[in-house]
Amino acid sequence: xxxxxxxxxxxxxxxxxxxxxxxxxxxxxxxxxxxxxxxxxxxxxxxxxxxxxxxxxxxxxxxxxxxxxxxxxxxxxxxxxxxxxxxxxxxxxxxxxxxxxxxxxxxxxxxxxxxxxxxxxxxxxxxxxxxxxxxxxxxxxxxxxxxxxxxxxxxxxxxxxxxxxxxxxxxxxxxxxxxxxxxxxxxxxxxxxxxxxxxxxxxxxxxxxxxxxxxxxxxxxxxxxxxxxxxxxxxxxxxx
Amino acid sequence: xxxxxxxxxxxxxxxxxxxxxxxxxxxxxxxxxxxxxxxxxxxxxxxxxxxxxxxxxxxxxxxxxxxxxxxxxxxxxxxxxxxxxxxxxxxxxxxxxxxxxxxxxxxxxxxxxxxxxxxxxxxxxxxxxxxxxxxxxxxxxxxxxxxxxxxxxxxxxxxxxxxxxxxxxxxxxxxxxxxxxxxxxxxxxxxxxxxxxxxxxxxxxxxxxxxxxxxxxxxxxxxxxxxxxxx
Numbered sequence: 001x002x003x004x005x006x007x008x009x010x011x012x013x014x015x016x017x018x019x020x021x022x023x024x025x026x027x028x029x030x031x032x033x034x035x036x037x038x039x040x041x042x043x044x045x046x047x048x049x050x051x052x053x054x055x056x057x058x059x060x061x062x063x064x065x066x067x068x069x070x071x072x073x074x075x076x077x078x079x080x081x082x083x084x085x086x087x088x089x090x091x092x093x094x095x096x097x098x099x100x101x102x103x104x105x106x107x108x109x110x111x112x113x114x115x116x117x118x119x120x121x122x123x124x125x126x127x128x129x130x131x132x133x134x135x136x137x138x139x140x141x142x143x144x145x146x147x148x149x150x151x152x153x154x155x156x157x158x159x160x161x162x163x164x165x166x167x168x169x170x171x172x173x174x175x176x177x178x179x180x181x182x183x184x185x186x187x188x189x190x191x192x193x194x195x196x197x198x199x200x201x202x203x204x205x206x207x208x209x210x211x212x213x214x215x216x217x218x219x220x221x222x223x224x225x226x227x228x229x230x231x232x233x234x235x236x237x238x239x240x
Numbered sequence: 241x242x243x244x245x246x247x248x249x250x251x252x253x254x255x256x257x258x259x260x261x262x263x264x265x266x267x268x269x270x271x272x273x274x275x276x277x278x279x280x281x282x283x284x285x286x287x288x289x290x291x292x293x294x295x296x297x298x299x300x301x302x303x304x305x306x307x308x309x310x311x312x313x314x315x316x317x318x319x320x321x322x323x324x325x326x327x328x329x330x331x332x333x334x335x336x337x338x339x340x341x342x343x344x345x346x347x348x349x350x351x352x353x354x355x356x357x358x359x360x361x362x363x364x365x366x367x368x369x370x371x372x373x374x375x376x377x378x379x380x381x382x383x384x385x386x387x388x389x390x391x392x393x394x395x396x397x398x399x400x401x402x403x404x405x406x407x408x409x410x411x412x413x414x415x416x417x418x419x420x421x422x423x424x425x426x427x428x429x430x431x432x433x434x435x436x437x438x439x440x441x442x443x444x445x446x447x448x449x450x451x452x453x454x455x456x457x458x459x460x461x462x463x464x465x466x467x468x469x470x471x
Contacts, residue, residue, distance in 0.1 A: 050374060077380040087375035090471055091393045100389060101379040133471035146375075153379060 001025055002047060002157060002190070007056035009042055016042045018212040019056070024190060026156075029183050031199035031220065032192045034209030035235060040192040041084075043209075044159045047190070048072075048079045061156065077105060080150030084162040086142040088134035088149075094121065095130040098149045106153065113152075120148040124178050140171030144178050151182075158182065160191040176202075196239055200224040208232045261436040262445045272428035273449050279346050279417070279424060280410040286346075287353025287406070292392075294354060295361035309358065316355020321413045324348050329420040341422035349410055356409075360402040364395035397469050404461040408454050415450070425449060 002024040009017035016039045024030050032040045045051040047058055049065050049072040058065040063075060089097050098117035102108045108116065121127055124144040134142050143163055150158060160179065164172045176198050182189060183202055193199055199206050200220050207217040208227070216229045227233045262269075294312055297305040316324065325348040328339060339347065368391050376386035415426035423431065425446055433442035 048378060050377070073377075073380055073382050076378055079378075081378040083371060083375065085369075085371055087369075087371050089372065089376075089390055089394075091397065091469075093471075101381060104385055104389065105380040135471055149379065 001059075001061065002188075003057075003059040004043070004047075005057045005059075007043075007046065007058060008054045009039070009046055009051065010054050016212055017046070017053070020212075020214060022207065022214065022217075024157075024188065026188055027186055028205065029187075029189045029191065029203040031203040031206045032190060032209060033194070033196065033199055033206060033235070034215075038209040039212045040209045041161050044081065044161050044190065044192060047159060048076055048081055050081075073105075077153050078156045079159060080153060080155035080157065081159040082143070082146045082150055082161065082163050084165050086139070086146040086163075086166075088137075088142045088145050090133065090135050092134075093130070094126060094132050094134060094137075094145055097134065097145060098152045101149070102152050116152050116154075117148070120151045121145075123151070123181070124148045125174070138171060139167045140174045143167065143171075143175045147175075147178055147182075156188060158187050158189045160189065160193070162192050162194065164193070164195060194239070196224060196236065208235065210235070255440065257441060258438055259441055261432070261438050262441045265432045265436075265442070266445075268432065269425065269428060269445065269449060272423060272425045273453060275342075276411060276414050276424040276426075277453060279342065279349065280407065280414050283346055283349035283353050283410050283414075284403075284407050286350040287357050287410075288403070290350065290354035291357030292361055294358035295365060298358065299362055299365055312351075313355045313358050316352050317359065321348070321352050322416050322419065324352055325416055325420055341417065341420050344420045345414055345417040345422050345424070349414060352413070353406055353410055356406055357399075357403065360399040360406075361395060364398040365391070367398055368394050400461075400465055400469070404458065407457055407461065411453055411457065412450065 002022070004020050004022040007017050007020045008015065020039070020043060022043075032043070034040050042051060046053050047060065047065065049070075053066055060075060060079060063070060065072075065075065089100075092100065095114065095117055098120060099110075099113040102116050103110060103113040118127070118130065121130060124147055126141060126144055126148065129137065129141065129145075134145060137145070147158075147163075163179075164175050167175065172195070176195065179189070179191065179198075180202055191199070191203065203220045205217060206220045206223045208215050208223065208229070208231070210231045216223060216227060216232045218228075223232070224236065227236055294309040298309040298313070301309065325344055328347045328351070329341075329344040332339060372390055372394070373383075373386050376390040377383065381389065414424055417424045418427035418430050421427070429442050429446040433439045436442070
């Protein structure tokens with residue numbers, strides 16, 4: 001379970017998260033929507049400790065992420081994260097991109113790591129690209145590579161930070177299909193997204209962020225089709 | 241034609257080339273060329289290691305580290321290489337530290353290379369987006385794993401051509417070694433030339449050998465890059 005309790009986060013004088021409370025159960029898919037700058041992406045970075053928080057607590061499987069005694073390297077093995085800019089490693093082949101961390105972080109042998117990588121790459125539909133270099137692939141393919149790379153660590157949770165926002169429109173579908181695949185696998189996911197219909201159809205719950213607070217949260221269909229709060233109604237009518 | 245050049249031209253036209261002393265000395269010259277290559281290569285290896293450390297100190301170090309790296313880099317890049325050689329030759333002699341001619345050139349060249357390469361590396365580090373590092377950390381890598389496996393290999397590709405230039409530069413300025421009594425290619429050439437009085441022939445031959453060394457280095461570096469950077 002991922003649990004946020006009264007989390008405050010500032011960048012200098014700017015308060016980006018204002019007392020955010022949130023619980024995500026094992027097996028749940030939560031989509032997070034809201035305007036740019038409302039704090040959605042920052043929340044993800046706080047969950048795996050990329051960003052520090054000023055007050056409050058974040059627990060992942062009962063481990064306090066921001067406690068000084070927490071081994072973040074160890075914790076991050078359980079939390080996969082995929083970014084808007086897919087960040088494939090250009091100097092490594094597709095296979096090596098995925099097999100590197102299982103080898104040097106989890107200590108798997110070269111053969112084991114390759115086997116895990118191959119399995120995940122086939123899973124996301126890149127089985128024919130193993131020896132290609134990422135720079136020769138489309139954005140959608142590179143984003144699926146980033147997903148396979150995270151999955152090869154066999155994480156309990158996956159965080160997606162606007163993973164389709166930098167893609168050409170015709171490539172969005174293949175990445176969203178990959179996310180649907182993960183949902184069928186039962187992966188616990190927090191998906192920050194601007195794809196409203198994806199949020200409605202694929203997630204269990206949707207949270208709407210507004211100026212650093214969760215303005216509204218609820219069952220996906222209900223929140224998207226029948227928002228209760230004024231800001232949520234405004235935002236949804238603007239993006240439709 | 242300017243009148244001052246006319247006597248010079250006459251001199252060259254009247255000059256009788258004698259190549260036999262050069263042919264006889266060729267094995268010695270080639271041996272000296274190998275010493276040139278050796279000292280340049282070694283100074284590059286040392287320069288790359290120290291340059292990398294200096295770049296990291298200047299980018300990520302505390303005030304003392306930044307200061308140390310800055311002084312080194314500024315001195316190496318903004319003073320004549322010859323004076324740097326003299327510093328390690330005669331300057332240290334004032335403190336009773338006497339280096340052999342070989343060591344003077346090796347230390348001087350390494351000092352110079354490290355300064356120039358540090359700035360190349362610094363530019364390289366700054367060109368790699370921090371998101372590459374973050375993505376690696378998100379996969380559970382420690383910061384040093386992320387640095388060594390993800391950032392540094394990409395920096396090496398970016399600085400590879402400047403590094404090739406630096407290697408050529410190291411070969412060429414190692415010729416200053418003759419002024420601190422080092423018998424590398426230029427030193428050996430001067431020695432042979434003054435023994436035989438065939439200055440023009442010897443220095444022309446040395447220039448050709450330098451040229452060939454540089455061309456070979458460029459070819460080898462090109463072939464290595466083809467193997468290393470197949471992306």
